[in-house]
Amino acid sequence: MRKDKPSKTARKVALNIVTLGVKPGMDKVLPPGIIEATEELLIASGAARATEVSLYHSRKMISVHAAFDWMMPGQFEAFGYRKAFCEHQVREGIGAGATQVLVLGAGYDTLGWRLAPQFTGVNFFEIDHPATSRIKARGIERMGGKDNLHLLAEDLGKRKLLDILSDVESWDQTAQTIIIAEGLLMYLPPPAPRELFDQCAAIAGTRSRIAFTYIGTGADGRPDVGRWTGLVLWILRAGGEPWLWSIRPEELGGFLEESGWTNAPELVGTKDKHGVEFFGIAVK
Template structure:
């Protein structure tokens, strides 16, 4: 999803939330999702008014499941499962950061994902904030309220971060720059221009203390420096990029996994983790008897730490 303003909720945001419901409707795959995430996402979608109620209900029908299974057989199996693995990893790195002292959580470009409000409900002593473009944030706020998920330590902020610095936006939520925090940018950076990615990294550093963490997903890049889906061949990758461009959400940035550590070092971070598909499979699929299940990662995942300016 983009940080740029729009007159309607992000199509990517509603699609990914719908994928959670769909994945939850496949019994063998549902355990991969964070516990309760699909139920919370459904409650938010239903109360948000962002999509028709019928569209929400269709995500859980056997007919829709069969349609996606047939689509994956044609375009590559394991794409739906990837979103579950990505969300499980994001939830776990946030929980680990909280266990190690983080007392603020920020989700940027949150869409209709329940991560921030779910964490807030489990940790009343942790301030949880999410930021998105107004057209997505406002129905998300309504969905959380109408879905009965609101809690005092959680807030949804609507802002155009292309016009207003992140630090200024967070000030409205009582965010403290001197408190250890964890920031999540899931499925976001690939929609930003390279200069916007660098600006985002600088803004995160400006509003967090040293030792804070940043978890994000990123596309790979091809030989021309264009974002590249890890699982897709050249033809399918171009088709997906074209479809996103037509939807008004073009892919703009990618980086090879090997280039991440030096890139982040320059930006004032150090890499803590870059799990490979094999590591993710062993961590999230094998325990559920899914060791041989096809998995098609769209991106690679990165966990980084904000370094002290003197470090």
């Protein structure tokens, strides 16, 4: 991806969430407060203008998003299910004793900002490329920072997670932790996803869990998004944020075991595929 520019795909996800806020029925899926917080963050960070946000918060944008669903069927709503899935895992994990949450490739996700005041005994950390993380930090500062929310501007392709977190005084490597990798793994060049899972196992205590989304591999070895795979991959490449990694769902268990994680599909608590993405959960 373009390392000097804020992520376009993170912005797209956030604007998509804004439109889902006016889609009938999605209020039952989306986490409470997510629409308002996402709108506020987009504007406060300067990632989108107020006029653009209000355009996206209108019913006419539902048909615009829906019109693009032919390329990746179901993906418009899938972003909402993805947010709900991750938040469910975080809340459940905290309920089960986790005291740290780490969101990798956080983009304009608002989970940390919304949940930090509710769970003051939990430390929330986010990592994203400096170009995206910095403008998000500006937005969070304007919205009101939280003592237990820490934004780390780092390129996971350049520095090991272990090294990044060893420099963070409040990070506890023995703590029960929830790690979120939502819409991230497909952007990492192999073997980076393998190394990331290895390192996630090294930086978190026992009973930690990692919730993630991933793209399945097709028969031709490429990330599989259905009939229009070639076109979608081309568009992503042309936009500077290509998809580089995918895995067959049946190979996921073995992949996770090799990094010290156990596949825990029973914890997903939802259908395991939405749009073109699979949802995964593993425990340590």
